[in-house]
Amino acid sequence: MADSSDSVSIDMESISLGGKEYLVKTHHGTVLVAVFGDQDKPALITYPDLALNHISCFQGLFFCPEASSLLLHNFCIYHISPPGHEFGAPPICPDGFMPSVDDLADQIVEVLNFFGLGAVMCMGVTAGAYILTLFAMKYRQRVLGLILISPLCRAPSWTEWLLNKVPLPGFF
Numbered sequence: 001m002a003d004s005s006d007s008v009s010i011d012m013e014s015i016s017l018g019g020k021e022y023l024v025k026t027h028h029g030t031v032l033v034a035v036f037g038d039q040d041k042p043a044l045i046t047y048p049d050l051a052l053n054h055i056s057c058f059q060g061l062f063f064c065p066e067a068s069s070l071l072l073h074n075f076c077i078y079h080i081s082p083p084g085h086e087f088g089a090p091p092i093c094p095d096g097f098m099p100s101v102d103d104l105a106d107q108i109v110e111v112l113n114f115f116g117l118g119a120v121m122c123m124g125v126t127a128g129a130y131i132l133t134l135f136a137m138k139y140r141q142r143v144l145g146l147i148l149i150s151p152l153c154r155a156p157s158w159t160e161w162l163l164n165k166v167p168l169p170g171f172f
Helices: 054-062 065-074 101-115 127-138 158-165
Strands: 020-026 029-036 043-047 076-081 120-125 143-149
Touching: 020 101, 029 101, 043 054, 043 101, 043 127, 054 065, 054 076, 076 101, 101 127, 120 127, 127 143
Parallel strands: 043 076, 043 120, 120 143
Antiparallel strands: 020 029, 029 076
16 A cells, blocks of 8 residues: 655646746846736736745746636736746845845835836735835835735844744754
8 A cells, every 4th residue: 555645746847827927127237027818807916035036936826726816806816026036036146236125125116117007016925024115115106005924024033033943942
C-alpha cells in the first residue's frame, strides 16, 4: 500500500491563473505587473512583502475559490512585483542602483499611468503595505482605499527587536 499524506506539492512557476504579464519601464527600473480579470472593472493593485512576488505573497488569498471569485468578479487585479522580485530575476547587485521606498511609491504612479488607471484600491503586505501607504500620502487623488496587512508603522522597539533575535524556550 502506498504511503498517503494530506499535503500536495505545487510548482508555483507552472501555474497559470489566466493573467497576462507586462514589463513596465519606469524612471526607477522595470516593474513586472501581472493583470488578472476584466480591465473595464475597478482596479485593485497589490504590492507584496520584501523578497516575495505576487504568487508567493498572495497565493493563499487568490487560491481560495471564494475570495478569488469575489475579487475577480468585482475588480481587475494588478499585481505589482518590485524590481528584482519576479521569477528568474538576476540577483540584485549590491553595487547597483537600489531604489528607495519613495522611488518604489513613485513607480506605482507610472504603472497606473501605463495602464490608464485613475484612482485605485490598494492591498499590500508588510513592506508592500508601507510602500502603498507612502504612495497614498503622496498621491491621495489616486487612492480609493487601502487594505494593509501587517503594515510597518514604526521602527521596532528594543523589546520587539530582542524577541525576534532570541528564540524563546518552548516556542520552537
